[in-house]
Amino acid sequence: MKTDAHSFFRELNNSRNVLYQLVAQQLILRYRRTMLGYLWTLINPLLMMSVMAVVFSTLFKADLKTFAVFLFSAMIPWNFFSSVVTQSGTSFINNEGLIKKIYLPKIIFPLSIIFAILIDSALSFFALFAIILMIGGSLSWAVFFIPVAYILLFFFSLGLGLIVSVATVFFRDLQYVILIAMQGLFFLTPIVYKHDSLAGKVAWLVGLNPVVPFIELFRAPLSMAILPSPRVILQTSMLSIFAMTVGLFVFLRQEKKIVFRL
Amino acid sequence: MSIIQVENLSIKFRIYHDRSPSLKDYFANIFKRQNQSAYSDFLAVKDVSFKIRAGDRVGIVGHNGAGKSTLLKALCRVYESSDGLISVDGRIAPLLEIGAGFHPEFTGRENIYLNGSILGYSKQQIREVEPEVISFAELEEFIDTPVKYYSTGMYMRLAFSLATAIHPDILVLDEIFAGGDAAFLVKAKARMHDLINKADIMIMVSHDHELVKLLCNRVIWMDHGELVADGPPEKIVERYLVGKINE
Numbered sequence: 023m024k025t026d027a028h029s030f031f032r033e034l035n036n037s038r039n040v041l042y043q044l045v046a047q048q049l050i051l052r053y054r055r056t057m058l059g060y061l062w063t064l065i066n067p068l069l070m071m072s073v074m075a076v077v078f079s080t081l082f083k084a085d086l087k088t089f090a091v092f093l094f095s096a097m098i099p100w101n102f103f104s105s106v107v108t109q110s111g112t113s114f115i116n117n118e119g120l121i122k123k124i125y126l127p128k129i130i131f132p133l134s135i136i137f138a139i140l141i142d143s144a145l146s147f148f149a150l151f152a153i154i155l156m157i158g159g160s161l162s163w164a165v166f167f168i169p170v171a172y173i174l175l176f177f178f179s180l181g182l183g184l185i186v187s188v189a190t191v192f193f194r195d196l197q198y199v200i201l202i203a204m205q206g207l208f209f210l211t212p213i214v215y216k217h218d219s220l221a222g223k224v225a226w227l228v229g230l231n232p233v234v235p236f237i238e239l240f241r242a243p244l245s246m247a248i249l250p251s252p253r254v255i256l257q258t259s260m261l262s263i264f265a266m267t268v269g270l271f272v273f274l275r276q277e278k279k280i281v282f283r284l
Numbered sequence: 285m286s287i288i289q290v291e292n293l294s295i296k297f298r299i300y301h302d303r304s305p306s307l308k309d310y311f312a313n314i315f316k317r318q319n320q321s322a323y324s325d326f327l328a329v330k331d332v333s334f335k336i337r338a339g340d341r342v343g344i345v346g347h348n349g350a351g352k353s354t355l356l357k358a359l360c361r362v363y364e365s366s367d368g369l370i371s372v373d374g375r376i377a378p379l380l381e382i383g384a385g386f387h388p389e390f391t392g393r394e395n396i397y398l399n400g401s402i403l404g405y406s407k408q409q410i411r412e413v414e415p416e417v418i419s420f421a422e423l424e425e426f427i428d429t430p431v432k433y434y435s436t437g438m439y440m441r442l443a444f445s446l447a448t449a450i451h452p453d454i455l456v457l458d459e460i461f462a463g464g465d466a467a468f469l470v471k472a473k474a475r476m477h478d479l480i481n482k483a484d485i486m487i488m489v490s491h492d493h494e495l496v497k498l499l500c501n502r503v504i505w506m507d508h509g510e511l512v513a514d515g516p517p518e519k520i521v522e523r524y525l526v527g528k529i530n531e
Contacts, residue, residue: 039401047398051389123384124402125361195307278364282297 030274033127040126044134049141063142064149071097071150078214087157094150095244096213096237099171102143103179103233104204109135110183111190111197118284128277132187136180144172154244164243167250171239174258178236181265184273191283192276211237232261285338286374286453286484288359293368295329295354328354330509331368338484343500343517345493345524351509352489356456359487374484377452378403383443388432392423392442395431399446413449420475421445422468437465444472448479455479457488493521 053059071094079089113131114121121128147168155161190196211233212220220228228234235257242250300323329351336342344352357363358370360378385402386395396417400410418427421441431439480486480499490496496503496517503520505513513520 039405039407043398043401047387047390050394051387054389120385120402122362123381124378126402193307193310199307281363 026274030127034129037127037130041130041134041137044130045137045141048134048138064146067097067101067146068149068153074214082215090157091154092241092245093214094154095241096211098143098147098150098244099175099236099240100208100211100213100233101146102139102175103236104208105139105143106136106179106183107186108200108204109139110187111200113183113187114191114280114284115194115197121281121284128280129184129273132180132183136176136183140172140176151244162243162247164247164249167243168240171236171243171250174239174255174262175236177262178232178258178265181262181267181269184269188273188276188280191280207231207233213237235261287338287371288336288373288454288485288487289369289371290335290359291333291369293329293332293355293358293370294327294366295351295358295363296366297326297328298323299326327366327509329358332506332509332511333368334504334511334514336485336487340485340502341480341500342485342487343496343503344487344489344506345491345496345503345521346506346512349508350506352506353458354509355506356458356487356489360456372454374453376454376456377447377450379447379455379457381458382447383439386431386439386443389430391430392418392421392427392434395442396446399443400449403447403450405450409450413446417442417445417449420449420471437468441468448475451479451482453484455483455486457486457490459488459490459492493525497521 053062056062058065075086075090075093078093079086082089110132113135114128117131120126186196186200210224210227210231212228217228217234217238235254238254239250239258242248242254332355344355346352354363358365359372360376385399387398390398396414397410418424423438423442426434426438431442434442486499488496488499500517503515503517504511505520505524513523
């Protein structure tokens with residue numbers, strides 16, 4: 023097992039170049055031959071969130087600026103998480119042609135997806151951060167916590183993404199199940215509302231939702247200009263480690279079967 | 285020195301009779317014992333053993349579906365063995381399907397970098413061979429055009445030039461002497477022979493028996509996943525052809 027892990031990481035290291043190329047491929051291709059090109063990566067979430075900010079601030083009778091900052095700070099981690107989980111589902115299926123012809127360490131396919139999404143997410147973070155500052159959000163030292171928040175979110179999403187990527191090869195229905203599950207989860211996550219406002223019969227669902235502490239991780243420094251509570255940091259660290267452990271375990275056990283089931 | 289050792293290798297495929305199992309089937313089958321299974325196992329390669337040493341030029345013959353390509357893919361690690369062992373010592377080049385991993389939207393140059401990385405070349409190596417690949421493929425004019433606008437010949441030329449740009453220790457070929465016009469074919473054959481001569485080990489699958497006799501010094505005959513005979517090219521090819529007639 024020890025030599026397994028060793029050769030796994032050595033192989034991964036040797037495949038850096040392919041990984042880089044696959045990430046570049048995703049980023050370059052998406053907007054090739056469009057006039058605004060890569061700007062769409064920024065425009066798309068910005069417009070979406072602006073519409074949501076206007077609608078929900080009116081609905082909740084909240085101040086638009088405060089609400090916008092409140093919403094943006096949660097949409098960043100949510101968009102990252104949900105994109106990783108949904109896109110991981112097709113990472114092997116979309117590369118079937120390649121996997122059946124040439125040996126490549128399989129993990130580079132889900133990895134290339136998460137890195138491409140990370141780059142998109144980081145760029146839209148900077149754009150949103152500029153907007154937050156412009157409309158009067160408070161800038162504090164707590165912002166320097168964001169890279170840590172990203173690292174925790176990255177491993178949590180990667181762990182789940184690995185499970186989903188493998189599971190979808192065996193059960194193709196999962197792609198559609200996940201799309202629906204993500205829509206449901208969106209409403210069970212305090213993104214457009216405050217954590218404590220969903221009371222009553224479904225409150226326990228929010229309590230069980232593992233994405234909630236990750237939202238707090240971003241919302242505290244961005245929207246409230248404070249560091250997340252130690253409890254939240256501990257919770258998210260545990261969740262990340264747990265997701266990565268299970269994800270790698272599932273992945274390494276099933277990795278060799280993937281080519282036969284595509 | 286390169287060496288390939290295969291011991292009791294078997295590769296099992298699962299053939300689904302109607303469709304791939306859905307989540308519904310999976311849960312349904314937990315509760316009810318299946319009378320008839322939805323799939324059957326199929327051995328594409330059965331209990332094959334051989335050893336290839338440096339200097340060997342091995343041709344693999346056999347009719348369609350004999351497991352030749354599956355065996356090659358197992359050597360290149362595309363398929364994991366279900367049983368038995370494969371040990372490969374030396375840098376192996378996956379020349380199974382030329383142009384696998386080309387992206388139609390990418391330009392020729394971008395594809396050199398993408399496909400080169402898939403073939404296992406380092407960035408430095410790709411940068412070094414790039415001008416040579418372009419000039420060998422005779423694509424100087426179109427190298428910055430997306431390959432979806434290429435003709436089949438142009439596409440094949442680029443893929444071939446790139447795949448054969450770096451000399452591997454172990455060369456694995458699956459019928460790839462095609463593509464391009466007559467002039468390019470002559471050039472390509474010369475390059476191929478050069479590649480074969482410089483390789484420690486060459487393994488090829490081909491239905492062109494004259495070519496096998498010309499290039500190989502050892503022939504393996506496979507039939508229904510089993511290794512039937514292994515020996516000098518003239519003798520084995522002869523036996524294989526006779527065997528086919530008698531069937």
